[in-house]
Amino acid sequence: xxxxxxxxxxxxxxxxxxxxxxxxxxxxxxxxxxxxxxxxxxxxxxxxxxxxxxxxxxxxxxxxxxxxxxxxxxxxxxxxxxxxxxxxxxxxxxxxxxxxxxxxxxxxxxxxxxxxxxxxxxxxxxxxxxxxxxxxxxxxxxxxxxxxxxxxxxxxxxxxxxxxxxxxxxxxxxxxxxxxxxxxxxxxxxxxxxxxxxxxxxxxxxxxxx
Amino acid sequence: xxxxxxxxxxxxxxxxxxxxxxxxxxxxxxxxxxxxxxxxxxxxxxxxxxxxxxxxxxxxxxxxxxxxxxxxxxxxxxxxxxxxxxxxxxxxxxxxxxxxxxxxxxxxxxxxxxxxxxxxxxxxxxxxxxxxxxxxxxxxxxxxxxxxxxxxxxxxxxxxxxxxxxxxxxxxxxxxxxxxxxxxxxxxxxxxxxxxxxxxxxxxxxxxxxxxxxxxxxxxxxxxxxxxxxxxxxxxxxxxxxxxxxxxxxxxxxxxxxxxxxxxxxxxxxxxxxxxxxxxxxxxxxxxxxxxxxxxxxxxxxxxxxxxxxxxxxxxxxxxxxxxxxxxxxxxxxxxxxxxxxxx
Numbered sequence: 001x002x003x004x005x006x007x008x009x010x011x012x013x014x015x016x017x018x019x020x021x022x023x024x025x026x027x028x029x030x031x032x033x034x035x036x037x038x039x040x041x042x043x044x045x046x047x048x049x050x051x052x053x054x055x056x057x058x059x060x061x062x063x064x065x066x067x068x069x070x071x072x073x074x075x076x077x078x079x080x081x082x083x084x085x086x087x088x089x090x091x092x093x094x095x096x097x098x099x100x101x102x103x104x105x106x107x108x109x110x111x112x113x114x115x116x117x118x119x120x121x122x123x124x125x126x127x128x129x130x131x132x133x134x135x136x137x138x139x140x141x142x143x144x145x146x147x148x149x150x151x152x153x154x155x156x157x158x159x160x161x162x163x164x165x166x167x168x169x170x171x172x173x174x175x176x177x178x179x180x181x182x183x184x185x186x187x188x189x190x191x192x193x194x195x196x197x198x199x200x201x202x203x204x205x206x207x208x209x210x
Numbered sequence: 211x212x213x214x215x216x217x218x219x220x221x222x223x224x225x226x227x228x229x230x231x232x233x234x235x236x237x238x239x240x241x242x243x244x245x246x247x248x249x250x251x252x253x254x255x256x257x258x259x260x261x262x263x264x265x266x267x268x269x270x271x272x273x274x275x276x277x278x279x280x281x282x283x284x285x286x287x288x289x290x291x292x293x294x295x296x297x298x299x300x301x302x303x304x305x306x307x308x309x310x311x312x313x314x315x316x317x318x319x320x321x322x323x324x325x326x327x328x329x330x331x332x333x334x335x336x337x338x339x340x341x342x343x344x345x346x347x348x349x350x351x352x353x354x355x356x357x358x359x360x361x362x363x364x365x366x367x368x369x370x371x372x373x374x375x376x377x378x379x380x381x382x383x384x385x386x387x388x389x390x391x392x393x394x395x396x397x398x399x400x401x402x403x404x405x406x407x408x409x410x411x412x413x414x415x416x417x418x419x420x421x422x423x424x425x426x427x428x429x430x431x432x433x434x435x436x437x438x439x440x441x442x443x444x445x446x447x448x449x450x451x452x453x454x455x456x457x458x459x460x461x462x463x464x465x466x467x468x469x470x471x472x473x474x475x476x477x478x479x480x481x482x483x484x485x486x487x488x489x490x491x492x493x494x495x496x497x498x499x500x501x502x503x504x505x506x507x508x509x510x511x512x513x514x515x516x517x518x519x520x521x522x523x524x525x526x527x528x529x530x531x532x533x534x535x536x537x538x539x540x541x542x543x544x545x546x547x548x549x550x551x552x553x554x
Contacts (some may be wrong), residue, residue, distance in 0.1 A: 022275060022319070041281060046394060066450055075355060079357055083390075
């Protein structure tokens, strides 16, 4: 997923899923993140919508984030098999004003883990987003509950966000990207190690041949 | 033509087809769509049914989603712009009625734009029966759980593309762009959210007459236009760039007359689609196992709906028995009164 490292500059392309029940604000989140705009009236997503966000992460790293905004209705989930392929991370969104969408988010997480994983077999990093926080606030009890849920269900963290008021949108995405980059580094290292082992084995077998 | 409709369909169908391809005048469109889809007869043979469905409570599971979707259909159309306005109310009525009419099917979000287009042309009750015909005769399975029908059509579509425009096919294959990624909305919403409005109406005119073949053809023509030349592909060097283009077709690139002309002249026939369907069903069973969707239920437009209706009527009146009655016939409501009508 990473580009050439000319003069120490690396460009990465990551595919990030934006998933969750219908009407929790996935498309609004993406529009806020990518275009910094909020629309009161958005069409329902049928199938999947694509957006791209380019982030200059630091002086020698650029990240191109391909956001896959996936239709939320349960009926449309038959297609997820195709959408989930080769993704590097996920933003799992629920609507704080509608408690049942949190259960929905957990189902989405479960489905995600059953369909994609990292090369080392671990789940891909996923952040839980408690969206529409401008309409209600998380009380302390809920916060500790969410904390616990994240640990149990394997989310790397959670944020309360508002696409409408632009709260924590960038922060949540940044947090996810950081983890994706870490995973990426680890897998590159692992690959290098594997390659060295292979080389050693090869050289051994070569030497026995001769 | 409307007065002797059955005669026109049975004896001079070519003429009917040509009229639809030329575009139905807007003043006649509502009536024409209802005749072409046979929804008018369904309405007449079910008097009061729609009111009855409306009276029922409905499953809150569906009503909740429908309600949330009401203001998300054509938000810029005057009819659907106002929250709680008559357009949104009617949309709610017919989508709710459908979930009661077919509780096993329920509601799929892609039905809303289709219903909205119908409502722009006719009152709620008529639009409801027209929607029923689309969901059950034209595109059965498109809105059902599992979405097998749309995935199967995606495979058929991709395979037809290979024939029609190998360059576009190779490009999509190279960037691993599964048909599901771009054709889902096109097909499920019958291009109502994809094409400029004048084109949508022309496509729907042909679709009601000739069936799903038109949907396949329009999709193929669009891909041909967007990915069918070296120049165009040069700018689309990547999966994202290609998807961006396919998901946001610039309206200025689509000219109504050119689109219709190409759709009409494309050599993708019902027989070809059916043959490809057979191949893809076999592949599906080999690679994925069970297929619950029955592609045989689909009828290719007015003519096929008309013929099925006649067979059903003949069987129910105990008359001529067809050699191989299709399974779906047994599910049909008997319509003996129809026989009298053909005599007129």
